[in-house]
Amino acid sequence: MAVSFPIPSYFTAIFIISRLMSIMGISKHLNNKLLPPLDNITDKLSLDPSAIESASQDFGHIVKSIPKAVLQPSSIADIASLINFSYNSSIPFTIAAKGHGHSVRGQAMANDGVVVDMTSMKKHRNGTGIWVSNDGVYADVGGEQLWIDVLNATLKHGVAPVSWTDYLYLTVGGTLSNGGISGQSFRYGPQISNVYEMDVITGKAEIVTCSPNKNSELFYAALGGLGQFGIITRARIPLEPAPKRVKWIRMLYNDFTAFTRDQELLISINGRHDSHALGYLEGSLLMDHGSPDNWRSSFFPPKHHPKITSSIINHRIIYCLEVVKHYDYQTQNTVDKELEQLLKGLSYMPGFMFEKDVLYAEFLNRVQRGELKARSQGLWDVPHPWLNLFIPKSQIQRFNDGVFKGIVLERNITTGPVLVYPMNRKKWDDRMSAVIPDEEIFYTVGFLHSSGFDDREAFDDQNKEILKFCEEAGIGVKQYLPHFTSKDEWVHHFGSKWETFQQRKFQFDPKMILSPGQRIFNNN
Numbered sequence: 001m002a003v004s005f006p007i008p009s010y011f012t013a014i015f016i017i018s019r020l021m022s023i024m025g026i027s028k029h030l031n032n033k034l035l036p037p038l039d040n041i042t043d044k045l046s047l048d049p050s051a052i053e054s055a056s057q058d059f060g061h062i063v064k065s066i067p068k069a070v071l072q073p074s075s076i077a078d079i080a081s082l083i084n085f086s087y088n089s090s091i092p093f094t095i096a097a098k099g100h101g102h103s104v105r106g107q108a109m110a111n112d113g114v115v116v117d118m119t120s121m122k123k124h125r126n127g128t129g130i131w132v133s134n135d136g137v138y139a140d141v142g143g144e145q146l147w148i149d150v151l152n153a154t155l156k157h158g159v160a161p162v163s164w165t166d167y168l169y170l171t172v173g174g175t176l177s178n179g180g181i182s183g184q185s186f187r188y189g190p191q192i193s194n195v196y197e198m199d200v201i202t203g204k205a206e207i208v209t210c211s212p213n214k215n216s217e218l219f220y221a222a223l224g225g226l227g228q229f230g231i232i233t234r235a236r237i238p239l240e241p242a243p244k245r246v247k248w249i250r251m252l253y254n255d256f257t258a259f260t261r262d263q264e265l266l267i268s269i270n271g272r273h274d275s276h277a278l279g280y281l282e283g284s285l286l287m288d289h290g291s292p293d294n295w296r297s298s299f300f301p302p303k304h305h306p307k308i309t310s311s312i313i314n315h316r317i318i319y320c321l322e323v324v325k326h327y328d329y330q331t332q333n334t335v336d337k338e339l340e341q342l343l344k345g346l347s348y349m350p351g352f353m354f355e356k357d358v359l360y361a362e363f364l365n366r367v368q369r370g371e372l373k374a375r376s377q378g379l380w381d382v383p384h385p386w387l388n389l390f391i392p393k394s395q396i397q398r399f400n401d402g403v404f405k406g407i408v409l410e411r412n413i414t415t416g417p418v419l420v421y422p423m424n425r426k427k428w429d430d431r432m433s434a435v436i437p438d439e440e441i442f443y444t445v446g447f448l449h450s451s452g453f454d455d456r457e458a459f460d461d462q463n464k465e466i467l468k469f470c471e472e473a474g475i476g477v478k479q480y481l482p483h484f485t486s487k488d489e490w491v492h493h494f495g496s497k498w499e500t501f502q503q504r505k506f507q508f509d510p511k512m513i514l515s516p517g518q519r520i521f522n523n524n
């Protein structure tokens with residue numbers, strides 16, 4: 001945790017303000033009387049080298065951008081005050097909210113600007129950071145809160161959100177700025193489809209409550225908006241009764257066509273309140289790199305490892321279909337039958353179905369075990385040259401031939417998880433900023449590489465080759481957690497949404513202050 005000046009005296013305050021102003025080249029006075037003067041946040045503005053260092057890096061360990069200062073806010077007004085200060089300056093400086101810094105390409109950084117360390121808000125919420133409504137229908141959650149804390153707090157009331165990410169140590173504001181996807185998305189939509197209302201501080205320092213009915217333009221802009229329109233300080237998340245346990249199943253395929261056909265069949269049962277539907281569906285590749293488990297999850301019983309490994313060696317790639325069915329006391333006697341019905345007739349390799357029965361919370365927090373293991377081996381704080389893509393259903397077979405078989409197998413460097421699973425477009429809302437392919441079903445493919453500090457280039461080269469193949473083959477791919485370096489690439493990425501995206505930027509952050517690390521409007 002970054003440290004502020006220990007004794008925030010009047011003189012320290014004056015020193016920091018004048019230093020920050022001179023560093024930023026600021027001369028103009030503030031004039032917004034509704035907001036506290038900047039003096040109120042000087043003891044929260046840190047120039048401490050350890051705070052600066054921490055704000056200069058992220059989970060990717062690829063980009064380093066050094067801010068001039070770090071704000072450790074204790075209130076929403078502190079954040080508004082900082083934005084107001086920049087907005088009213090003759091030369092505005094950039095400001096990036098940093099959630100948990102789990103971006104991989106510097107998206108939460110602000111070169112020569114100020115990083116807002118959102119986690120510092122947690123200490124000052126006095127237990128109000130996650131508030132469950134009396135009827136258990138929604139939770140009001142601070143943008144700085146981690147999803148793991150949202151899970152634990154809501155479970156105490158017997159309820160929980162329905163849409164998750166695979167890994168829960170991410171902030172609410174961070175995932176809502178992207179999408180927030182996982183195996184629940186086919187049925188419940190991404191996390192951005194599961195928000196009733198938000199409080200957002202815009203790039204003009206206005207604190208705005210927005211929802212589909214109130215200030216809806218800002219609401220839809222901020223969801224999947226890559227932090228461009230405002231800092232999310234509260235989100236109202238719908239809750240439903242939480243299942244007690246899950247049946248967790250993995251089935252292995254050597255035939256990609258059968259694998260995707262079965263995935264698509266299973267996600268066709270997707271009614272939000274359809275008790276026959278699965279609670280979760282994902283998929284991944286298994287390739288010949290030692291154990292069939294990886295840092296993301298260990299699942300297969302060790303006694304079956306030899307048979308799985310020999311199947312991988314025979315076929316070079318095995319496709320793993322992973323599903324979950326929720327159950328509780330009312331359904332514990334029928335869940336096995338339901339599952340049997342659902343999985344009847346699927347074309348996985350006979351003898352290659354594996355099952356676990358675990359608590360709902362244990363399932364949702366499954367990746368943390370992998371994190372702890374990777375950390376203990378020194379394999380967590382390493383470069384992560386990730387590539388996440390959305391592929392239209394009509395192109396997924398070509399993608400398998402050209403990328404999984406043609407590039408990934410040939411280069412033979414991929415050791416980390418490669419995810420591949422479909423989603424239903426109708427569960428997304430096109431008014432939001434998030435960009436997805438046009439087809440009704442599209443796949444997400446995630447290459448979640450870890451590399452050494454010396455061999456990252458090989459993974460970057462592979463990523464480039466994959467993108468080049470997609471471009472030349474006309475696959476119509478869209479990046480998730482996108483990373484581009486030129487404006488033209490961003491315009492191409494947003495496609496028909498670009499005009500709206502740009503117009504919303506002019507409306508809510510006309511001085512281009514927010515989230516410069518995305519390099520959309522600050523890409524010089």
Ligand code: FAD
Nearest residue numbers: 099100101102103143165166167171173174180181227232
């Ligand atoms: P940061 O990296 O801190 O910020 C991301 C962006 O959002 C930045 O532009 C930042 O300025 C902006 N931002 C941060 N907070 C706010 C706020 N309150 N208001 C407005 N803008 C804000 N994603 C998935 O969808 N599904 C997954 O299953 C998944 N698994 C992951 C597993 C791991 C191990 C990791 C490292 C990442 C994973 N991600 C996943 C990606 C993750 O959702 C994004 O990287 C997300 O941005 C991380 O959240 P964060 O809190 O660390 O955000």
